Structures are given as C-alpha cells and as structure tokens.
Amino acid sequence: MGLTLIPGLGAKGITKLIDHFGDAKKVWEADYLDLKSVGIRKDVVEKIIINKNKINLELEVEKVLKYNLNVLTYNNFPKLLQEIHNPPLLLYTKGNLELLQGFKLAVVGTRKITGYGIGVLNKIIPSLVGANVVIVSGLARGTDGKAHKLCLENEGKTIAVLGSSIDIIYPKEHNDLANNIQEKGLLISEFPPGTRPKKHHFPLRNRIISGLSKGVVVIEAPKKSGAIITAQLALEDNRDVFSVPGNITNPYSEGCNMLISEGAKLVTCTEDILNEY
Template identity: 40%
Template sequence: MPDAWLRLALAPGVGNTSLIRLLTAFGSPEAVLASGRSALTAHLSRAQCDALLAESDAVQLDAAHAWLAQPGNSLMTLADEDYPKTLLEIADPPAILYCKGRRSLLNQPCLGIVGSRNATPQGVRDAEAFAHALSDAGLTIVSGLALGIDAAAHRGGLAGAGSSVAIIGTGLDRIYPARNKALAHRLAENGLIVSEFALGTPPLPGHFPRRNRLISGLSRGVLVVEAAPNSGSLITARVATEQGREVFAIPGSIHSPLARGCHALIKQGAKLVESAADILDELAWQQRLAPPVLREDRPQGEHPEGHECLAAAYPSRALPETLSDPVLDALDGAPTTPDTLAQRTGLTLDALSAKLLTLELDGRIASLPGGRYQKIH
C-alpha cells in the first residue's frame, strides 16, 4: 500500500494541492499511476506529468521503506480510517503524513500553543505551565518544536495526561533546531512528531507557514503566549481564525515588544486569557467529562471505573481533599508571592508556576493583583 502513495509523494514538483486534485479525479494513487499522459494533462503541467511518469527514485524509495521499518514510524494517508477528521475540515489537508510515535494522539482533542522563539523567561514559564494544566485536563498540546515557547509547550504537554504533538517543517529524519534533539526524542517516545514533508527535506523558510496551518487545523483553539508584530505565531493565529478555530492570547506589559502581537490579536477579537481555566471555560471543557486518556500500558478496552476513571482523565483534579499539597501548606492565609512560595517549598519557579495554575484551575487558590496567591478555604 505505501508504495503508490510514496511514489506520488516523491514525484518532484507535484505538491500537495496537485496530489489532492489527482486523488479527487482518479480515486486512488494506484489509479493515478496507471493513467496515461493524456489523462494526466488535464490536471498537471507538462513538467509535473514528466515527473510523475518517470521512474521513481529508487534511493528515495529504499530510504523511505527503511525508515518505515523502524519501530514507531508510520505513514498516514487520506485513505486511512484514523486520518484526523479535524484536518479534513481545512482547505488544504495533507495527502500524506509521516508519523513518529503515538499517531492515535492525532484523534484526541488538541489545543495549539505557539509563540516567540526568543521568548522571555516569564513567557517560557507561562507556556509550560499552561500546557501542563491543559494537558492534565485531557487536551493534547500541539506546537512546532521551535525554540522558546514551542519547546516549553511540548515540555508542559508531555508532563500532563494529554501528552504533546510536534508538527515540523522538515523531514522526520532531521531534527531542527538541533538544540531540541533531546526534546524530540521524548516526543517520539511518549508523544508524536508529524511532518507532511518527505524524508531528507531541509528546513526551508516556506515550509514553516505550511506547518502552521496543521498546528491550528488539528486544534480546537490556538493559544499565543508571546509574539512580536508580524511574527509567524500571528500567521498561525490568522489561519486558525480562517479555519474557524478559537484564538487565545496572554496579555503582557505595554513596554514589551513580545506583548504587542498578543495585544494586536486581542484587539482583533482573540480571547484574553489569564489562566488555563479561561481556555477550558471558553471551550466548554469543564461542562463535559472527556474520555479518559488511556496510557500505553493499559490493555485496549480496559477502562477504570468511578474515581479511578476521573483520575485517569483529570489526574490533577482527582480526590483533592485526600491529598496533602506542599504549595497549599506553604500558603498561610495571607496573599503570598511566588518567590516566597518557592523559598518555602523548595520548588523551582517553573515547577511552582505549573502547580499554581493547576491549583487555581481546581478552585483551591485564587490569583490576586500584583501576582500574589491566596488559599481558598
């Protein structure tokens, strides 16, 4: 089965739009490849016909087959039953996706998180904390494996129940940027990495806007954490709006260049958010019980019951009254700053930010003006 799809995908100059047109006209990749020049010329240029009718590159095909033979690697096509329905809703769905990891995540409810590559330390903390809380609520976090906000979003997503999906702009045999190599390995083991580009494809500038349409296309909404004016994150937000997805933005200081993109989005109608609960409320996520996120070590079809089911879907929310929490214990009733809490608990600010968001989402603490927190009795 993959041979016909691979031959179509590897034909030089025959892009995704042409592939969709051919599949619509002929019904299957086998039928396309069996067609003669006269039938193909109605849908392709002369150069594209020449490429499609020429002998396939044996080296590329062999490399693709060798890659597919490795554990965790697979090819997803429009003909597959598990092709994500969310991508079928967008104007230009990819005919082929190269997948590394848990491809079942593509059919879980997803939330995109994007932002600046040159993020501030606070932006990185916010992205990771929001992603962790939203993942714990059962949403799979989707981003682009870039430095800064993307990487923080993936770390937060992997730390929660919903895991994380990376959509990249290169072939899956390349890791870009190289500094995210360790993160990419974690995603391949516990999440998913996806690309519509053939193996060996380098990080060309035009590939990343195409990647962005898949981040938003897979997601119920997109959160922009930090973004300068005219940044790629704003392109993702614009495409999300065109696709009918919700757009969320975290406000920042009027003096910060990285807040201007978010402020522009808010002026244009994006939802201003201050906590993960704001996003869950807008998506009506708290009004429904999402299916439990099944771990890979649980036999298929085996579902926990009662409180165990709630714990599987919302680990951070399950039976909170029975658990002792060091952050709650450190809140003595008076409004307290994160720095003070970090000193009392010994937690890093990154870990503390994630915990504070989770506790606020559970309704156990309240955030106050000035960045302080107080326990709700």
C-alpha cells in the same frame, strides 16, 4: 507517497488527478497521453513523467521502515485536520497515534521567549495537562520547546509538528526532546525521510499545528511571526484563538495584544480557555 515526492505537483494537483483516475495507483501508472487527457498543462505532464521515473518507491518504503514511521493518508486524519482548506495528503508519524483522537489545543509563541512568557507557560500548561488536553506545538526554540517540555514534565500528552522530516530534527538541540516526545507523545511531519528544514516549510507546518487543534493559544509573539501566522490560519479554518496580553512596551507582546484587539479571547488563566469548552 510517490505522487507527493514529485516536485511542484502539490496537494491540489494530486487530488485532481486522483479524482479523475479513481485512485493514486492508476495516476502513478498513467502514461503521457492519459495524463494529458486530464486537462493539465503540458509542462506539468512532462514534469510528472520525468520525476516519476526518477523515484524508487521501494527505496522510499525502506526509509519509512528504517525509521519505524507510520504513514497516514488523508482518510486516516482526524476530522479537524480534514476540514482545513488545504490539508496535506500524507503525514509521516512516530509515536502514539491515539493522541490524534484526543482534545487538542495548540500552544505557540516567539522563539525568543522572555521570563514573562515562561511564567505564563508554567501557569497554564500544568492545568491544561490536568484537564487531559493534548498540547500541540512545533518543536521550535523558545515557546514551542518549553511547552513540550512542561507537558512531559507534568506527565501530559504532546504532539510536535516538524518543519523537517522526523529523522532530521531541527533545531539539533531538541534531539533529546524529540526522542522523549516520540516515546511518550507523537511526532508528525508531512515531509519524507531525508528532508532538511527550509524556510517555506514552517508556514506549511503551522497549518497542520492549527489544523489538528480545536484552538490556538498564543503566549508571546511579535506582529510578524510564525505564531501570528498560525493564529491567522486558525481563524481561516474557524478555530478558536486565545491570546495572553503583554506589556505594551514589549515588542514580543505586540502580536498578542493585536490579536486581542481583533477579537481573540483574552487569557489570564487556564479557566479562560477551558470555560470555552
């Protein structure tokens, strides 16, 4: 946890250090000369030493306990998430960890969901819930939030992956939804307590959404959108991509229609998804 709090070190850098020293504790206790012997740049070594001395690990643990979080390291991740090309090293969670072992599909789409998109969700979410599928999404406005709500309303299981820490819910209007999810589902974030949402957090969150899931279902999405990024990440990690076709005059369906033209499985009903499995 301490190593992930060092700015600019990153998962690859941490992994390299752990591979060299044998475990995270030995990395944390290494001095300047020890770190320099690994072959990393001098400025990175200096950054590690300076920032390490600023981090109070006991205080960080107190925050985790205060918010009643579970902390998972890479070895405790579901196998699917371990397999992606840039997995996180650590996740903060709150809720039912057993959901990580279930069959998971991501459902994503535009924040500006239309009546058509809502109708599609009303059609497929209850059927997916009935098939005991765990719905994974990102708690965002629009498609994500409605997918989570429909899942809970149908007594289903859902996982929300956040672009902020679990103690700072974004958007704020989803506070009640997040509370319901932590009671009946699972909240996940790779960001430590006290982390506010930032623009670059959301592509990072998207790789976890797709990484947890066997496949990604895109409901409505412009060509340039977080949902399309999630679908592309899914393809890179050899996951299935499903796409709901839309009106060719609607910009919020352009991304979905593009995915279908590029080989995504066309979805008109839940069976189009479930039959793949």
